[in-house]
Amino acid sequence: MIDIEQIKFIGRELDRPECVLVTQAGNIYTSDFRGGITHITASGEQFFYGGITIEGDEKLKPNGIALLKDGSFLAAHLGDNRGGVYRVERNNNITPYLTSIDNILLPPTNFVYLDHQQRLWITVSTRTRPRADAYRADVRNGFIIVVDKDGAKIVADNIGYTNEVYVPPSGDVLFVNATFSRELISYKISENNTLHSPKTVCHFGTGIYPDGLTMDVEGYLWVSSIVSNRLLRINPHNGQQDIIVDDSDPEFIDWVEQAYQHNTMSREHLTQIKSRKLANISSLAFGGNDLSTMYLGCLLGKEVAIVPPATHSGLNNLAILPIAGQAPAHWEFDN
DSSP states (O other), rough: OOOGGGEEOOOOOSSOOOOEEETTSSSSEEETTTTTEEEEOOOOOOEEEEEEEEEEEEEEEEEEEEEETSSSSEEEEEEEEEOOEEEEEEEEEEEEEEEETTEEEEEEEOOOEEEETSEEEEEEEESSSGGGGGGGOOOOOOEEEEEEETEEEEEOOOOESSEEEEOOOSOOOOEETTTTTTTEEEEEETTSEEEEEEEEEEEOTTTTEEEEEBBTTTOOEEEEEEEEEEEEEEOTOOEEEEEEOOOHHHHHHHHHHHHHHHOOOOOOOGGGGOOOOOOOOEEEEEEETTTEEEEEEETSSSSSSEOOOOOOEEEEOOOHHHHBBBTTTTTTTOO
């Protein structure tokens, strides 16, 4: 387990940096509730893209973000009453990308993800209004959309608060975190990009509410948990969970757990945190020269957390090797 005191931070005055992306050039991009994307360069300079109202006096509330090859971004809009996905350009222009599906306006939208096959995967956590009423195990009305050459379609439904997804470079399987049914699920991807054969990779216990999701080069999944500030490495074949980072407070975890078990969990359980350093971690991304440094979004922070490389024993325990991540689809877009 990594010592909490080794964790550093980068960025300044960010507003709810929920999602973080990193590129080979050393750039960091994070969602920013000021209405756009914050760009932190390898030299530490900081730029903001967006801030333009999207309808009336409403600003974009970006949750998950994706970097596209042309340098623009897609942002999942976590609006109070509606959602959708919007394109954010570096000249601050914001335009709708996908705001409805099957002629129905999208509810508040959680995540957008670009895979190596250039497909876009979009998640809506819940159809329930207000969303906090879905912070319970028995509400399963989240869904997944794919956008491919044939357009946009819902490809999975009835998920217990759909959060981040991950598709390995092979492109034949999709993993998704279901935050409030507290499980990690896999789907097989068909030739026409529909999802089928759902399988629960693992269930999570007390204090684990899975949010961020990625994979390392050995095929292990990495999951970040809101509430408990835990980072886990998971064997996708047997569901074994190893804790890499833990910045949780037992009394706080018990308070939230009691509410969860009694179906009384509300926004107040997510808008405060008791911890030593981390401020309710959400998404995660491998970066650095060898893709072994972890970057974490922080829901209640104003910075991005940087976790030093985790290590494990190499062949015959003769070496301690850093665990490297899979390069994301956008890894070389800044080169």
